[in-house]
Amino acid sequence: MTEKPQARVENIDRDRGHYLLHQMLRIRRLEERCADLYAQTKIRGFLHLYIGEEAVAVGVIDALRDDDAVLGTYREHGHALMKGMSAESIMAEMYGNVEGCSMGRGGSMHLFSKEHRFFGGHAIVGAGLPPTVGLALADKMLGRDRVTVGFFGDGSVAEGEFHESMNLAALWQVPALFCCENNLYAMGTALDRHQSQPDLHLKAASYGIPSIQVDGMDVLAVSHAARRAVAAIRDGSGPQFIEFLTYRFRAHSMFDPELYRDKAEVEKWKERDPIKNLTTYLRERDLLTEQEYDELDQSARQEVERAVEFAEKGSLEPVEDLLRFVYSEPEEDR
Amino acid sequence: MTITYREALRTAIEEALRRDDRVFLMGEDVGYYGGTFAVSKGLVEEFGEDRIRDVPLSESGFVGAGIGAAMGGMRPIIEVMTVNFSLLALDQILNTAATMLHMSGGQFNVPVVIRMATGAGRQLGAQHSLSLENWYAHIPGLKVVVPATVDDARGMLWTALEDPDPVVLFEHAGLYNREGELTLDGEPVDLHRAAIRRAGTDISLITYGFHLFTCLDAAEELAQRGVDAEVVELRSLRPLDTETFIDSVRKTGRAVVVDDGWKTGGIGAEIGMQIVEEAFFHLDAPIRRVCRAEVPMPYAAHLEQAALPQVDDVVEAALHLVKPHV
Ligand SMILES: Cc1ncc(C[n+]2csc(CCOP(=O)(O)OP(=O)(O)O)c2C)c(N)n1
Ligand SMILES: [Mg+2]
Numbered sequence: 181m182t183e184k185p186q187a188r189v190e191n192i193d194r195d196r197g198h199y200l201l202h203q204m205l206r207i208r209r210l211e212e213r214c215a216d217l218y219a220q221t222k223i224r225g226f227l228h229l230y231i232g233e234e235a236v237a238v239g240v241i242d243a244l245r246d247d248d249a250v251l252g253t254y255r256e257h258g259h260a261l262m263k264g265m266s267a268e269s270i271m272a273e274m275y276g277n278v279e280g281c282s283m284g285r286g287g288s289m290h291l292f293s294k295e296h297r298f299f300g301g302h303a304i305v306g307a308g309l310p311p312t313v314g315l316a317l318a319d320k321m322l323g324r325d326r327v328t329v330g331f332f333g334d335g336s337v338a339e340g341e342f343h344e345s346m347n348l349a350a351l352w353q354v355p356a357l358f359c360c361e362n363n364l365y366a367m368g369t370a371l372d373r374h375q376s377q378p379d380l381h382l383k384a385a386s387y388g389i390p391s392i393q394v395d396g397m398d399v400l401a402v403s404h405a406a407r408r409a410v411a412a413i414r415d416g417s418g419p420q421f422i423e424f425l426t427y428r429f430r431a432h433s434m435f436d437p438e439l440y441r442d443k444a445e446v447e448k449w450k451e452r453d454p455i456k457n458l459t460t461y462l463r464e465r466d467l468l469t470e471q472e473y474d475e476l477d478q479s480a481r482q483e484v485e486r487a488v489e490f491a492e493k494g495s496l497e498p499v500e501d502l503l504r505f506v507y508s509e510p511e512e513d514r
Numbered sequence: 515m516t517i518t519y520r521e522a523l524r525t526a527i528e529e530a531l532r533r534d535d536r537v538f539l540m541g542e543d544v545g546y547y548g549g550t551f552a553v554s555k556g557l558v559e560e561f562g563e564d565r566i567r568d569v570p571l572s573e574s575g576f577v578g579a580g581i582g583a584a585m586g587g588m589r590p591i592i593e594v595m596t597v598n599f600s601l602l603a604l605d606q607i608l609n610t611a612a613t614m615l616h617m618s619g620g621q622f623n624v625p626v627v628i629r630m631a632t633g634a635g636r637q638l639g640a641q642h643s644l645s646l647e648n649w650y651a652h653i654p655g656l657k658v659v660v661p662a663t664v665d666d667a668r669g670m671l672w673t674a675l676e677d678p679d680p681v682v683l684f685e686h687a688g689l690y691n692r693e694g695e696l697t698l699d700g701e702p703v704d705l706h707r708a709a710i711r712r713a714g715t716d717i718s719l720i721t722y723g724f725h726l727f728t729c730l731d732a733a734e735e736l737a738q739r740g741v742d743a744e745v746v747e748l749r750s751l752r753p754l755d756t757e758t759f760i761d762s763v764r765k766t767g768r769a770v771v772v773d774d775g776w777k778t779g780g781i782g783a784e785i786g787m788q789i790v791e792e793a794f795f796h797l798d799a800p801i802r803r804v805c806r807a808e809v810p811m812p813y814a815a816h817l818e819q820a821a822l823p824q825v826d827d828v829v830e831a832a833l834h835l836v837k838p839h840v
Contacts, residue, residue, distance in 0.1 A: 249586075283619030292618035299585065300618065304609050310575050311610060314582020321538070321564065322587060344575025351570070505620040506654045508678035 197462045204234040204455050205480040207258035213484045223274045227288050228255040232429035235454035237262045239402025243410045249328040254289035254303040264296045267487035277494030306339030316354035327413050329357045335366025346387040353418035360423045367432045368440035384421035396424030397452040520690040522667035523553050540567040541593030550595050577603035581611050584626040594630040598644050611680040612655030627674045633686040640810035645774040648781045650682045651751035657681045658751040662726040664694035669703030686724035706750045708758035714744035718762040721772040722748040732828035760792045767798035770831045777805035799835040
């Protein structure tokens with residue numbers, strides 16, 4: 181039922197290499213800018229950065245169709261961007277603007293887009309899992325060949341909802357892909373201090389779900405594993421589980437003084453930076469010039485600057501609208 | 515036609531399953547067991563395991579899955595065995611279902627109906643006798659309805675299923691065997707208006723669910739003592755139809771609120787305060803509450819009955835307000 185970490189298997193061409201690199205750069209630059217804007221108090225509340233983990237969202241969501249569904253946690257900016265939501269709509273949301281993807285009602289932790297079938301943005305640890313099962317169940321009952329992907333951290337594996345959801349998914353054989361982003365910490369608690377069995381994929385395997393562990397710092401390994409899993413799910417073979425071994429380079433949130441881990445450990449993991457990793461791979465094979473890298477990077481930076489400009493020029497929803505969307509509005513009022 | 519509350523509910527579920535392919539019933543023992551309260555008896559044989567879906571004991575898991583299925587285009591009826599166990603699913607109901615539409619800026623509504631049994635009176639002890647309707651009524655984003663009559667048991671489910679937002683429907687376990695006269699023929703009922711179940715001029719008895727019948731009995735007894743009581747059945751606890759009970763209190767000048775839950779912070783407190791805010795100068799007497807005693811429910815029958823609102827308690831409270839010196 182379980183396999184060892186996958187070696188890099190995908191043979192890629194120049195275009196695909198550039199594409200994957202560009203996607204990771206888009207997420208990286210967006211979030212670096214978010215950190216600046218947080219320091220300038222343009223963004224408030226909780227802000228959880230995904231920096232270091234980009235290969236996971238990029239490799240997995242790249243394997244999906246537009247009509248597949250994605251649910252994430254509060255660390256979901258990268259997933260939202262990768263699912264096709266614009267940097268503008270994400271940045272505007274963090275500014276609390278009405279042009280934001282959730283009209284300023286969600287913030288960093290609650291990005292949503294019906295158009296892109298991005299179902300949030302769930303900030304109760306583990307709570308996105310039961311709805312992931314349910315969305316997949318709806319597809320199964322309605323005879324649609326869509327896949328639902330749920331992303332969640334190692335921390336949620338300790339929640340009862342994780343186990344309830346794995347059991348339900350396996351019982352009902354729903355078309356869902358469970359992606360565990362094991363970044364070795366749940367806030368400040370290290371994996372071996374919160375899991376009696378730290379090989380997390382074994383837990384899903386115990387429910388009869390095909391489960392593997394994959395190097396989450398290697399976008400090619402992620403992509404390969406995700407494509408295989410998504411194809412199997414779409415063929416009707418039930419749920420799949422992938423544990424991605426990854427690492428967050430930044431603090432848990434902007435409030436975290438990082439007392440629980442050594443700088444040296446962080447530096448060690450930075451040597452495996454997924455962006456550097458892919459860049460080196462492509463350079464070694466003459467698939468990427470320095471100039472091409474700069475162009476991809478520039479394009480990502482420009483996209484982010486446009487998003488910031490958009491948010492800076494944005495508007496606030498009138499306070500009179502405060503009580504909207506507690507209940508659905510009759511069609512004619514919309 | 516006379517039918518039981520249970521039969522009315524079953525008819526409603528059956529009709530919904532026939533009317534709309536997206537509807538399915540899920541819950542613990544709804545299938546081959548026939549439903550904890552025998553509401554869904556026979557349905558799995560007729561509609562199959564997919565649409566009458568037995569679930570494992572995973573309240574948070576299956577309620578959350580129902581929420582996801584609703585967002586994915588289905589119209590689930592989720593049965594939580596009783597309100598006591600719904601606490602294990604409270605996070606999904608509150609933090610997912612009730613917040614989703616707002617948090618997503620109006621994009622994702624959750625058209626789900628969550629049914630659960632509530633109430634005490636069967637000597638089931640502290641862990642199986644809760645009435646927590648007020649906990650759910652506290653939550654913006656939910657609608658909370660409490661059918662008491664067979665017409666409402668039959669009609670509210672379909673209206674709830676047509677609602678684009680999450681509706682929690684409470685069924686008092688003491689009502690399942692109660693018979694009533696069905697006057698409607700399956701047409702949808704209005705969900706959110708309170709009903710005057712007995713007109714009167716001297717005092718308003720305001721209640722919901724099971725205690726509609728406590729209050730109707732009390733009103734009969736009061737009538738024999740020359741007091742003409744009006745009985746207001748709320749039907750819905752969120753939204754609360756304040757207009758109907760405020761109008762009633764403006765007319766009678768007196769109110770007793772009868773609530774199956776604990777007094778402190780309960781529905782009765784909310785109703786009383788609404789009256790104070792909206793009809794203070796129409797009051798001829800203080801407001802009284804008849805509620806559950808503030809104690810975990812004891813097993814012994816005499817103690818359990820002493821802890822629950824009784825007809826005599828309502829009569830006494832009403833008489834105290836109408837004839838303070840008697
Ligand atoms: C049910 C619940 N408990 C506690 C929290 C507070 N909290 C937010 S994130 C977090 C750690 C989660 O760790 P993990 O699942 O590994 O995700 P990561 O942050 O590492 O991506 C905690 C404890 C919460 N949001 N929800
Ligand atoms: Mg973690």
